[in-house]
Amino acid sequence: MSRERFFIEGATLVDGSSADILISDGTLTVGADAKTGSQDATSIDASGLIALPGLVDLHTHLREPGYEQSETVLSGTRAAAAGGYTTVFAMANTSPVADTAGVVEQELSLGLAAGYATVQPIGAVTMGLAGERLAELGAMAASRARVRVFSDDGMCVFDPLLMRRALEYVKAFDGVIAQHAQEPRLTAGAQMNEGALSGTLGLAGWPAVAEESIIARDVLLAEHVGSRLHVCHVSTAGSVDIIRWAKARGIDVTAEVTPHHLLLTEELVAGYDARFKVNPPLRREEDVQALRSALADGTIDIVATDHAPHPIEAKDCEWDAAANGMVGLESALSVVHKAVVETGLLGWSDVARVMAQAPARIGRVERGRPVASGFRADVVLYDPNKTDVFDVDRLAGKGVNSPYLGRELPGRVLWTFHGGTATVRDGNPIAKDEAASLAKESEQHG
Amino acid sequence: MRHLLSTRDLDRDAAIGILDVAEDMADVATREVKKLPTLRGKTVVNLFFEDSTRTRISFEAAAKRLSADVITFSAKGSSVSKGESLKDTAQTLAAMGADAVVIRHSASGAPHTLASSGWIDAGILNAGDGTHEHPTQALLDAFTMRKRLHGTASRGKDLDGLRVTIVGDILHSRVARSNVWLLDTLGAEVTLVAPPTLLPVDTNQWPAGIGYDLDTAIADDPDVIMMLRIQAERMNAAFFPNAREYSRTWGLDAERLVRLRPDTMVMHPGPMIRGLEISAAAADSPRSLVRDQVASGVSVRMAALYLLLSGDREVN
Numbered sequence: 001m002s003r004e005r006f007f008i009e010g011a012t013l014v015d016g017s018s019a020d021i022l023i024s025d026g027t028l029t030v031g032a033d034a035k036t037g038s039q040d041a042t043s044i045d046a047s048g049l050i051a052l053p054g055l056v057d058l059h060t061h062l063r064e065p066g067y068e069q070s071e072t073v074l075s076g077t078r079a080a081a082a083g084g085y086t087t088v089f090a091m092a093n094t095s096p097v098a099d100t101a102g103v104v105e106q107e108l109s110l111g112l113a114a115g116y117a118t119v120q121p122i123g124a125v126t127m128g129l130a131g132e133r134l135a136e137l138g139a140m141a142a143s144r145a146r147v148r149v150f151s152d153d154g155m156c157v158f159d160p161l162l163m164r165r166a167l168e169y170v171k172a173f174d175g176v177i178a179q180h181a182q183e184p185r186l187t188a189g190a191q192m193n194e195g196a197l198s199g200t201l202g203l204a205g206w207p208a209v210a211e212e213s214i215i216a217r218d219v220l221l222a223e224h225v226g227s228r229l230h231v232c233h234v235s236t237a238g239s240v241d242i243i244r245w246a247k248a249r250g251i252d253v254t255a256e257v258t259p260h261h262l263l264l265t266e267e268l269v270a271g272y273d274a275r276f277k278v279n280p281p282l283r284r285e286e287d288v289q290a291l292r293s294a295l296a297d298g299t300i301d302i303v304a305t306d307h308a309p310h311p312i313e314a315k316d317c318e319w320d321a322a323a324n325g326m327v328g329l330e331s332a333l334s335v336v337h338k339a340v341v342e343t344g345l346l347g348w349s350d351v352a353r354v355m356a357q358a359p360a361r362i363g364r365v366e367r368g369r370p371v372a373s374g375f376r377a378d379v380v381l382y383d384p385n386k387t388d389v390f391d392v393d394r395l396a397g398k399g400v401n402s403p404y405l406g407r408e409l410p411g412r413v414l415w416t417f418h419g420g421t422a423t424v425r426d427g428n429p430i431a432k433d434e435a436a437s438l439a440k441e442s443e444q445h446g
Numbered sequence: 447m448r449h450l451l452s453t454r455d456l457d458r459d460a461a462i463g464i465l466d467v468a469e470d471m472a473d474v475a476t477r478e479v480k481k482l483p484t485l486r487g488k489t490v491v492n493l494f495f496e497d498s499t500r501t502r503i504s505f506e507a508a509a510k511r512l513s514a515d516v517i518t519f520s521a522k523g524s525s526v527s528k529g530e531s532l533k534d535t536a537q538t539l540a541a542m543g544a545d546a547v548v549i550r551h552s553a554s555g556a557p558h559t560l561a562s563s564g565w566i567d568a569g570i571l572n573a574g575d576g577t578h579e580h581p582t583q584a585l586l587d588a589f590t591m592r593k594r595l596h597g598t599a600s601r602g603k604d605l606d607g608l609r610v611t612i613v614g615d616i617l618h619s620r621v622a623r624s625n626v627w628l629l630d631t632l633g634a635e636v637t638l639v640a641p642p643t644l645l646p647v648d649t650n651q652w653p654a655g656i657g658y659d660l661d662t663a664i665a666d667d668p669d670v671i672m673m674l675r676i677q678a679e680r681m682n683a684a685f686f687p688n689a690r691e692y693s694r695t696w697g698l699d700a701e702r703l704v705r706l707r708p709d710t711m712v713m714h715p716g717p718m719i720r721g722l723e724i725s726a727a728a729a730d731s732p733r734s735l736v737r738d739q740v741a742s743g744v745s746v747r748m749a750a751l752y753l754l755l756s757g758d759r760e761v762n
Contacts, residue, residue, distance in 0.1 A: 035546035057542070191554075199646025202620060212615035271562065272555030316563075318532050320576070337545030393744075 002247070003420065003441065006040035011046035011381065012347040015369060020394040021051060022180045026420030026442060030373045038272040042417065049386055050348055054086025054378025054418060056368045057329065058149070058178070058256060059232060059304035062088070062119070064110065065103070066095025071309040073107065073226035073400045074432060077116035079307065079397030081423035083329040084380035084413040086117050087360065087367045088307075088392040092124040093154045099135035101123035101143035108145040114432070115439025116423050120365055125145040125166050125177060134166060148364040151178035153232055154241045154279075156214060158184055162217065167227035174364060176254075177232040179218055181239070183279065186210035191320060193266045193281045200272065203319065206281050208236040215239050219253050230362055233306050235280040246297045254362050256304040257291045259335035261329055264288075264403060274315045274322030274398035275403050278308070293356060294344040302359045305332045309399025332388060333382060334409040341384075342410065343442040377420035384411045396429050447753040449570040451562045453581045453628035458604065466591050466601045467749035468556070468742070474511065475745065485514035488755050491544040493535070494573075497553045500584075500716060501573050505548045508747035514755070517544070533565050534558060540566035545746035546754050547571065569754035577618045583715055584624035586746040588632055591670055594711055599606050605752055606633035611663045612654075613639045613696060614674030614723055615685075617646055621715045622674060626654050639663045641696065643685040660696050664705050670707065672713040673698050673724045681737040693722050700727040711735050 008021040013030075020040065022034035029037060057080065063071035071079075073090070080088045092098035093386050097407050098107060104121035111119025123140035128150045140147040150170060154276050157163045157179060166177050174360065187210045192198050194205020212258040215231055222229040231243065234255045246253050260278060268276040276282060294300040308325025315322050328335075336355065340346040346354070352370070360368030390404040416424035421438045423430055430438075453461070472479055492508040494502055502518065509516045519539070532551075539547060546569040549557045554576030561570040574580040591608060592600045593756070600634050609627055616622045616638050629636050630653035636656040638645065649656055664671070676692060686692045698712065703725065706712070711731040712724075720726050729736060 017657070091634075194647055196646075196648040196651050199617075199648060200623070202576050202623060204577075205647065223486075272558045313531060313533075316533055318551065318553040318556040318559050321532075 004422070005041040006417070007034065007041040007043060008044045008046045008051065008381065011049055011051035013051055014352045018267065021371065023379070023417055023420050026377050027370065028373055028375050030371060033373065044381070046119040046381055048303055049381045049414060051383055052380045053083065053352050053368055053370045054380055054416065055084045055333065055355045056087040056359040056363070056365070057085050057307070058089045058302060058307050058359040058363055059153070060088040060090055060307045060329065061093070061309065061325070062090045063309060064094065065106065067118065067156040069311050072125070073110035073119060074114040074220045075398045076309070077111060077114050077119060077396065078432070079327065079329040081116040081416045081418065082396035082413065082429050083331065083418050084333050084382060085329060086206045086416065086418040087365060088117055089120045089122050089149055089184055089363055092154050093121050093129055097124050097128050098122065099127050101136065101145070102141040102399040102444045104140050104145035105143050106146055111215050112439060112443070113436060115421070115435035116429070116438060118367065120150050120363060121147055122177070124151045124177070125150045125152045125157050126162065131155060131158055131162065133170065133175045136160070137166070137169055137175065138173065140258070141175060146356070147174045148173070149178050149230070150175055151180065151232065152176065154182050156182040156184060157390070159219065160217060164221050165223060165278055167222055167229065168225045171227055174232045174323060176228040176362065177256045178232050179214065180232050181211045181214035181218065182211040183214055190271045191277070193283050195266070195284065197266055203269070208238050208258045208283070211236055211280060212238040212242055215242050219243070219251050222253060223249065227252065229353050233258050233261065233280055233304070234291065235283050235287065236301060237262050237287045240290045240299055244294070247299065252413065253374065254301040254376050255299070256301045256302045257295055258306045259303060259339070260333045260403060261291055262288065262295070262303070262339040263335050268403070272319045273403055274317065274319055275326070276318060277322050278326050279324035292340055292343065292345055295340060302362065303332065304359065305329050309397055310401050312400065315401050325401065327395065327397060327402050329397065330395050331409065332406055333406050333413060334390070334411045335404070337384060338409055343436055344375060377417050380413055382411055383414050389413065412438045450581055450615050450750050450754065451557050451561060451570065451572045452579045453624045453631070455581070456628065456631060458631050460600065461585070461628060462604060463748050463751055464585055464746070465592060468585070468745040469601055470746035471752070472742070472745040475741070476674050479510050481513060483511040483513050485509070485755055488514045488545045489543055490514045490516050490548060490751060491519055491539050492516065492518045493539065493547050493549045494519065495549070496574070496576065498550055500732065501550060504743040505573060505747050507744050509746070509751055512751060514751065523706050524542065532560065533563070536560055536563070538564040541665070544568045546751060549572045550574045552576055554724065560721060567701045571606060571750055571754060574620055576620065578620050579624045581624050582743070582750055583621050584628040585750070586742040587625055587672070587713060588628055589742045589746050590713065590735050591711060593738070593742070595734065596622060604632040605629060608634040608670065609668045610634050610670040610672065611637045611638070611639055611668040612672045612674065613660060613663070613698070615644045615680060616674070617644045618677070618680070619674050622653060624673055625672070625711040626652055630654070637666070637668070638661060639696070640693070641686050644680070660702065667707060667738070668710060670711040673704045675717065675719060676723050689722055697723050697725065698728045699725045702719055703728045703731060706733065708733070713739060714741070
């Protein structure tokens with residue numbers, strides 16, 4: 001049986017022009033030539049829909065192996081597809097930790113078998129994320145998973161000497177250290193942003209300086225050893241200033257911001273609803289504004305979800321006992337739309353850059369390419385026109401710990417194409433058996 | 447009143463209302479039979495996730511004087527210590543027909559979570575949550591001050607213009623927070639005195655003055671000086687160099703005591719550490735209202751339980 005082909009009629013490209021798109025054998029034909037090959041293709045009326053490159057998330061927690069009650073590679077990549085993602089970088093804090101070639105290769109295989117999105121494993125910087133000895137970075141780089149991004153995310157690589165060595169070592173294979181910037185001593189027991197509100201609520205504070213001091217140290221280390229640094233989930237205005245300074249100085253640093261830090265503020269903590277508990281914590285309105293501006297002026301390079309699914313009981317409890325983290329894959333594009341597109345800071349070509357092209361470049365994968373003839377058919381069709389209350393039906397992973405439930409968000413992902421396979425059709429992810437068998441077929445076709 | 451979670455939620459009329467009912471309850475304590483039939487048939491659960499014998503027995507006495515049935519659920523040695531969640535505990539109590547839950551918890555906001563979760567329909571009374579609030583302590587402190595100022599003519603009065611200085615570990619104190627909000631609502635002027643390490647980083651929005659020097663605060667001639675306990679775990683966490691230096695700088699010793707006016711009220715929420723934040727001379731002086739505070743505690747908690755459980759329950 002030959003693979004299903006798609007003829008997308010009248011989509012709006014990121015430059016605002018309108019074009020037809022043919023998806024055939026996993027490859028794109030865009031423009032006048034698309035019509036010629038469209039016989040027997042499934043036809044999609046894309047008037048009013050924006051065609052974006054398939055999104056690339058540099059920061060996803062898939063939880064498998066080890067925490068399958070929270071998420072699996074299958075459920076997490078289904079959530080990714082639902083949100084318009086075709087590639088996700090899987091964080092290393094699984095159990096066992098992804099600190100050997102064996103674990104990252106297993107992760108890769110699980111992603112290929114599930115078929116919803118490309119899973120690119122991230123390797124741990126230190127063994128067991130313990131911050132004491134380097135993990136086998138070279139072995140992971142040389143494995144079938146071709147790891148280029150290394151991170152102890154969830155934990156900060158706190159020891160400055162170890163951080164220096166890691167930055168130096170990964171130069172051998174063009175790797176990057178993605179740092180979770182959190183000074184551990186300044187954040188012992190921390191529960192929320194430290195400021196006026198934490199004092200009133202009686203919650204232990206997570207001061208901005210705990211993030212900023214590590215970023216300052218790391219950019220100086222990166223400069224000294226001439227290495228590439230990536231800063232995970234930047235959350236404060238002060239961090240933005242430091243990164244802006246570092247870039248102006250020519251330091252090879254990139255930075256990400258999460259959708260939730262672009263939209264939500266610490267005021268939400270006042271009701272002690274643990275859905276709003278996340279690390280780094282929600283910050284002040286001034287920080288949100290600074291992060292938006294930084295994304296617009298390029299100081300912050302990308303949006304990454306930090307998708308962090310948890311079982312219900314991990315959030316259905318008192319604040320201190322609750323787990324940190326929010327699911328974010330399914331809502332990311334709508335949140336970015338609301339926070340920076342509707343506010344006029346970014347256009348759709350910028351969205352394509354910060355959510356697809358730049359993350360792929362930082363992670364050194366051949367993904368996130370433009371919607372143009374000859375490229376791999378990773379495409380998302382997004383309807384920007386209607387605003388809905390975001391409800392639990394929109395979630396496609398295992399976690400329901402979304403901070404957006406009950407909130408109005410604009411737009412909706414209607415179709416996601418992953419290497420030419422429709423993983424989301426008319427707003428709904430395809431069934432898992434179908435995703436798996438289509439993945440197998442496309443592999444056989446090469 | 448549906449719940450009592452925080453003094454921040456109380457407006458002036460509600461606060462004075464509670465204090466006035468507490469006056470009626472205090473009258474009961476002077477009778478030969480110290481018991482009212484008001485809450486007969488109601489079940490009050492004391493749900494204590496933290497040890498606090500003083501607060502627990504105060505609530506127990508209050509509930510019993512109102513003829514309620516009292517169940518004490520202490521987390522130690524219960525299923526909670528084996529990992530049962532707050533949700534399951536709450537639902538268990540709901541299934542047993544608890545009408546009010548008096549909760550003490552180490553997590554700030556736990557009473558709020560209990561009241562807003564839908565796990566249990568009972569009235570929730572915050573008996574101290576983490577470093578957040580301890581509303582009945584602030585109410586009993588205000589009651590004690592008002593009684594000292596106005597005696598039998600206390601009903602209906604607020605604390606207008608009263609100058610209250612609170613000294614000690616403000617950062618970790620739920621007592622300080624509840625007092626700041628309530629005293630401000632009642633018209634008092636509050637000054638907080640502490641080492642800078644034991645103050646929240648940003649108190650600009652707090653209706654209170656901030657000072658680091660106890661001697662200056664005493665020279666300002668406060669009407670009330672309230673000393674807070676210094677917990678042992680602060681000693682080893684670099685909040686101050688050692689107990690001696692703390693005591694010398696922020697303790698109410700005998701020498702500072704004599705600089706206070708004879709009618710300055712000396713208060714302490716207890717338990718006191720004599721020789722650290724308060725000297726024996728201060729604790730036992732005629733200025734000390736520490737034992738009055740304990741007595742007021744029962745009256746104020748009777749008032750809170752009465753207002754929570756009598757009459758028609760408001761629906762959320």
